[in-house]
Amino acid sequence: MGETLFLAHRVPFPPDRGDKIRSHHLLRALVKRGPVHVGTFGETKTDLAQKSALAALARTHALIERKKPLALAGAEAVLKRKPVSLTAFDDAAMHRYVAKTLGNHRIETIFVFSGQMAQYVPDSFTGRVIVDLCDVDSAKFEAYADAGRRVWLNRREGRLLAREEERIAARADRVLLISGHEVELFTSRLVDPGAATCLALGNGIDAQIFDPQTVARQQDLDEGEDPQLVFTGQMDYAPNVAAAQWLIDNVMPDLRRVYSRARLHVVGRAPVPALTRRHGENGVRVWGEVPDVRPFLKSADLVVAPLLIARGVQNKVLEAMAMARPVVLTPGAATGIEARDGCHFAIAPAEGAAMLARITGLLGDPPRAEAMGQAARKFVIDEMSWESVERALSEILACAGAPHDAP
Structure with missing residues (x-):
């Protein structure tokens, strides 16, 4: 060339x-x-x-x-x-x-x-x-x-x-x-x-790096008695901030009525004050930058990506899928990933009740959630290397x- x-x-x-x-x-x-x-x-x-x-x-x-x-x-x-x-x-x-x-x-x-x-x-x-x-x-x-x-x-x-x-x-x-x-x-x-x-x-996605078999678990998530949800991303990026705030306001209060000790872990560098102020509210933990996001993904019961404004393919979604985690996401966050809803991930509109239904449906059916995670990993290996x-x-x-x- x-x-x-x-x-x-x-x-x-x-x-x-x-x-x-x-x-x-x-x-x-x-x-x-x-x-x-x-x-x-x-x-x-x-x-x-x-x-x-x-x-x-x-x-x-x-x-x-x-x-x-x-x-x-x-x-x-x-x-x-x-x-x-x-x-x-x-x-x-x-x-x-x-x-x-x-x-x-x-x-x-x-x-x-x-x-x-x-x-x-x-x-x-x-x-x-x-x-x-x-x-x-x-x-x-x-x-x-x-x-x-x-x-x-x-x-x-x-x-x-x-x-x-x-x-x-x-x-x-x-x-x-x-x-x-x-x-x-x-x-x-x-x-x-x-x-x-x-x-x-x-x-x-580099599925050899994002391989759950080669990654240790995150002990802080393993200690939780109820479901542990994870949201990852650069946390001074406006769409990520908006998505995290939407989760905190529209999903976590109702989820904690079903699972009283459910936690949402917001993981990513440079969280803005609007997010750090929400730490501890409705089971929210804002971590900021961590040495390695993979242990958080491996230990998550569910990964969520409710992006309200999304352009292009979301690496955060591919990483979670490669780590064999079930992912609940909005249609925008699924753009450019030719996976099947209900098989490789679960799509829900940015509406609190609909998102909550997909989340609780997977949390209440662990075999189905596990099968979705395994199918997700196979998909990214086969289709998105x-x-x-x-x-x-x-x-x-x-x-x-x-x-x-x-x-």
Whole structure:
């Protein structure tokens, strides 16, 4: 495939959250095909300590600290009439790295991971451009506004991101999205859908790492007398926060009328104050960041994922399924996972009584819950391995054709 410039908004190491897991595996797949140069950002000390990991894979790399305050990014965005999420990742050092790499190396393909990084593809570049948007960010911000969150700001962000997505669709040789549903949504929002070539490239799961046979149990959950429910995720991410709060308000009070000592364990880094304040309420325990989420999944009687706003494939769901746990989730959280309701997981609408019914139905029938967990693990092994994603990516790259002339 020649040499590739891989641009990612977050450093793909360590692969410990949804977007970094996907970019990590895509980067490894590209390295197998030829030399790769990597331009990416880091925000935390852990991120910025990944230079050696990048150096082990990349021919050259730039790991740039992203430290522009959100308030400054917002002010710049207003002045420039750009989306805040693009302005936050607009960095002169990254522009210099891209220009230097294109000038010094025979770059045939620029692979962009996440829409924030498409701004770094020069108009003059005549090679192949592949953009992995994962999901439709403009629709996500519109959903935030519809839910009453920062309505003016989110409406503005959705509108301007839709304009950027239109530009990306026309500029890229291929636009990748995480599911067929996201492809349909993306193309339906384009003024000129014929200008875009959009394809679905799903997520995978490493079922050897997420294997209940190789993981110890979490003793704190084993000590519970009644059912132990687990919800995992990055707990400063708005959809996860909303889902956890919804569970606390709409499910746990009624569940504890059936099982008086039922517990909900909220597991994930950086919980916002709105969640930490709920610790101890209606059997809720907010853990924050833990060294390893797998023992919590293994020891859960049930894993719940009642996402009210969901885009793309949820890694938290795949991880729980790989750990052979029964999962109760909303339709949005099941998007892009071609599993069967009632066999591989249990889908319920975001309505308290309906969700409670699916939860208590499984809790009251342990053999059925166990069978669902085993079927879930078999499904992800057979259908959603990273090896299958890598094969699909190879086919996409092979069919992308020769580089085109830049517009």
